[in-house]
Amino acid sequence: MALSKEVRQLANRWDRGDFPKHLEWMEVKGLRGWEGQRVDFGFPIVAIVGENGTGKSTLLQAAAALYRAPAGEKSNFASKFFPDTPWDQVTGVEIRGSVREGANSHIVSVRKPTTRWLGNPDRKVRAVRFLDLRRTQPIYARVGYARLAKSNLEEADVQHFEESQVKRFASVVGKQYSAARQATTTLDENRAVPVVEVDVVSYSGFHQGAGEATLAELVALSVPEYSLVLIDEIETSLHPRAQRRLVRDLATISRTKRVQFLLTTHSPYVLEELPPTARVQVVITQGKKEAVQGVSPEFALTRMDEDLHPEADVYVEDPEARILVEELFARFSLETLGRIQITAFGSAAVGTALGQMNNEGRFGRPTIVILDADQVSAQGCYLLPGDDAPERVVFQALATLEWQGVAQRINRSHGRLIDAVETALTLPDHHDWVLSIADAVTIGRRELWRVMCTTYARNCLSDEDCPQFISDLRLQIEERV
Numbered sequence: 001m002a003l004s005k006e007v008r009q010l011a012n013r014w015d016r017g018d019f020p021k022h023l024e025w026m027e028v029k030g031l032r033g034w035e036g037q038r039v040d041f042g043f044p045i046v047a048i049v050g051e052n053g054t055g056k057s058t059l060l061q062a063a064a065a066l067y068r069a070p071a072g073e074k075s076n077f078a079s080k081f082f083p084d085t086p087w088d089q090v091t092g093v094e095i096r097g098s099v100r101e102g103a104n105s106h107i108v109s110v111r112k113p114t115t116r117w118l119g120n121p122d123r124k125v126r127a128v129r130f131l132d133l134r135r136t137q138p139i140y141a142r143v144g145y146a147r148l149a150k151s152n153l154e155e156a157d158v159q160h161f162e163e164s165q166v167k168r169f170a171s172v173v174g175k176q177y178s179a180a181r182q183a184t185t186t187l188d189e190n191r192a193v194p195v196v197e198v199d200v201v202s203y204s205g206f207h208q209g210a211g212e213a214t215l216a217e218l219v220a221l222s223v224p225e226y227s228l229v230l231i232d233e234i235e236t237s238l239h240p241r242a243q244r245r246l247v248r249d250l251a252t253i254s255r256t257k258r259v260q261f262l263l264t265t266h267s268p269y270v271l272e273e274l275p276p277t278a279r280v281q282v283v284i285t286q287g288k289k290e291a292v293q294g295v296s297p298e299f300a301l302t303r304m305d306e307d308l309h310p311e312a313d314v315y316v317e318d319p320e321a322r323i324l325v326e327e328l329f330a331r332f333s334l335e336t337l338g339r340i341q342i343t344a345f346g347s348a349a350v351g352t353a354l355g356q357m358n359n360e361g362r363f364g365r366p367t368i369v370i371l372d373a374d375q376v377s378a379q380g381c382y383l384l385p386g387d388d389a390p391e392r393v394v395f396q397a398l399a400t401l402e403w404q405g406v407a408q409r410i411n412r413s414h415g416r417l418i419d420a421v422e423t424a425l426t427l428p429d430h431h432d433w434v435l436s437i438a439d440a441v442t443i444g445r446r447e448l449w450r451v452m453c454t455t456y457a458r459n460c461l462s463d464e465d466c467p468q469f470i471s472d473l474r475l476q477i478e479e480r481v
Contacts, residue, residue, distance in 0.1 A: 004244075006251040007045075007273060014044050019258050021126055021226040022100040023063060030093035031082060032058045033284070039291045043278035044254040045247070045261040047234075047270055049300045050282035055289060056264040057132075059282075060230040062095045063262055064130050065110055067228065068123040076128060078110050079117050091115070099124045127227035131218065144191055149206055153185040159192070159220065169196075169219045172245040173212060182220045194220070211237035215246070225257045235267035247273035266304060271297040276346050285362035292353050296346035310341035312366035312477050314469075315354050318344050320434075321372060323446065324390050324453045331457035332466040336474050348375045355380030366476035368469050382469040385461070391430045394452055395421075397460040405459060409451045412441045 003011070013019075023041055028034035032055050039048075039059060048056045061081035069075040082090050094111040101124060110119040161169065161180040170177045179197040183204075184190070194205040194216035205213040214237050223229060235243045247270055250261050265271065271279050276294040283290050299315070316322050322342045329337040345351055348371055355369040359380030371378065373386040373393060386393030398406065403421060407414040420440035424433040434452070438445040 003275060004248050004251070004273060006248040006255075007275070010044055010251040010255040011275060013255050013258075019044060019260070020100070020102050021228075021258070022260055023066065023228060023262075024098040024100050024105060026059065026063060026066070026095070026097035028055075028058060028062045028095055031062070031090070031095075033287075033289055034058060035289065036094075037289055037291050039280055040293055041260070041262065042293070043275060044259070045250055045263065045274060046278050046280060047263045047265050047274055048280045048282060049265055049271060049295070049304075051284075051304050054282040054284055056282055057232055060130065060132075060232055060262055060264060063097070063228065064128050064230055065095055066097050066099065066108055066123060067126040067128050068120070070125055070127055073127065075120075076130065077117070077120065078112070099126075127224040129221060129223060129227060129229045131221070131229075131231045142191075144188065145193075148185050148187060148191060148193065150187075153187050155183050156186045156189055157184045158182070161220065165219050168249050169216060172215060172219075172242055172249055174241065174245075180216060180219075182217075192217075192220075209237070211239070211242065214238075215242070218246075223253060223257060223259055225259070227257075227259050229259055229261045231261065231263045233265065234263045235265055235270055240267075240269045243267055243269045244273055268297040268301045271295075271300055276350075279346075285357060285364070288362065290353070290357060290362075292350055294347040294350045296344050296350075299343050299345040299350070302341070302343045310365075311339045311480070312341075312368075312473055313363065314340050314342040314473065315345045315351065315367070315369045316342060317346070317348060317351060317370075317372050319446070320449060321370065321384065321390055323450050324384065324394070324456075325370060327450065327453040327457045328385075328467060329470060330454070331461065332463075332470050333474055336470065336477065339477060340473070345369075348372070351375075351381060352378045366473060366480055368473050368476075370469055382467070382472075385465070385467055389430055391433055394456045395425070395430075395433065397456050398452060401455070401459060405455045406451055409455065410441065410443055410448060412443070416441055 025038055025040045027036050027038050029036040034055055048059055050056050064076040065078035065081060078095060084090055090112060091114055094109055096107065096109040099106050099108050106124065108123055110117060110123065159182040166177050166180050169180055175198060177196050177198055178200065181195050182192040183195050184192050194208065194213055195202055196208065196216065234246065238246065253259055254261055279295050281292045281295040281300050283292060314325060316325050322344050325342055326337065345354060351369050351371050355378050357363065358367050358369055369381045371381050371383055372389055373384045374389045375383065377383060384390055403417060407417040420437040423440065424436035427433060427436060434449050435445050438448045
């Protein structure tokens with residue numbers, strides 16, 4: 001899916017190096033299963049995804065604890081997020097990170113080797129805003145709010161939304177608000193309630209939907225320039241379109257105020273709005289955590305969803321590689337195809353990490369990781385057939401057949417197809433070739449690519465060309481049975 005204009009503009013500013021304050025990476029050791037694994041934050045907005053209990057919220061809390069608040073603000077402390085309790089004694093802990101300040105990077109840490117937290121005075125100063133899951137509770141369910149729902153109370157202090165905030169709120173929710181405010185009552189000046197106005201009719205958070213009330217508080221949040229904003233489960237109570245709009249809204253704030261956002265999510269819609277460098281998947285295999293950078297939304301969702309129950313997993317780089325691998329299995333081991341799940345993971349770096357994990361035997365069922373043939377061979381990984389990108393390999397093979405069989409399968413004239421192929425091959429980027437042909441002959445891109453892969457597997461490969469990964473996976477499945 002193409003990135004939005006807002007995210008592309010943010011990426012351009014990021015690539016120029018225009019973010020003088022940035023948490024570059026972080027390591028957490030001795031907390032909730034974290035053992036010092038590094039998590040890189042390679043984009044101004046980073047979404048951390050994973051199943052419940054994998055440690056996503058721990059990363060946000062740890063990030064908040066690495067900074068000291070500016071004068072006049074209250075600092076966050078690791079002792080608040082990770083307290084000793086009658087059931088938990090926190091010792092042997094270190095939170096370590098690289099903090100960017102202008103042209104320089106500084107390694108900072110807070111740690112608790114025994115009974116006391118150390119390093120707090122040495123932290124760098126930065127405004128931090130942390131929105132945890134308490135914001136997702138309905139107004140009436142929050143501590144102290146039920147008593148505000150009394151008709152004899154009067155509105156006290158009011159924080160009116162600026163026009164730009166009202167527009168942001170309306171854009172994300174998809175309603176036309178004429179005004180909005182955060183208001184307190186004469187009973188309690190510390191508990192604010194969102195109040196919105198639509199067509200001159202006002203209603204408070206007590207009568208708003210959960211997503212609407214949650215979003216009102218987010219839009220009302222004061223976000224200083226160069227600050228760090230941490231949002232736990234950003235998509236909660238928001239429908240898919242609102243989730244996408246919210247990420248675009250955050251991208252605009254990040255670009256204009258040079259703000260860093262760290263988010264946790266379970267939503268593929270949030271992930272689809274961000275580039276691969278902005279996605280981090282926390283996975284647990286055989287009790288060990290792993291932070292995998294650059295995952296695809298499909299890979300992230302597959303790791304969290306148990307709808308399917310295959311006997312083995314196959315990981316490939318992208319949807320094009322997945323289709324090619326499906327057709328290779330259909331050609332050489334059709335019975336195996338129905339027993340596996342093929343998932344696109346994203347960048348080759350993710351595949352390399354998965355290959356290492358597989359080589360260590362950390363997956364619970366037979367697994368193979370396949371990189372495109374133009375990648376460098378990596379431990380625990382196979383390569384696709386050929387010695388180039390999948391599109392180039394298939395195009396070259398079909399050229400030796402003069403594309404016989406493809407036109408018939410898509411019900412188009414052979415001449416028209418050949419003209420489209422010749423035009424496509426003039427394009428410098430091989431990723432554009434299939435789409436160019438599909439547009440020219442009026443067919444779906446993926447439909448055309450599948451026919452091409454089927455023809456390649458059946459007509460260009462002999463029985464002796466069966467890829468090694470098919471034989472090896474088939475053997476793994478049989479040995480497991």
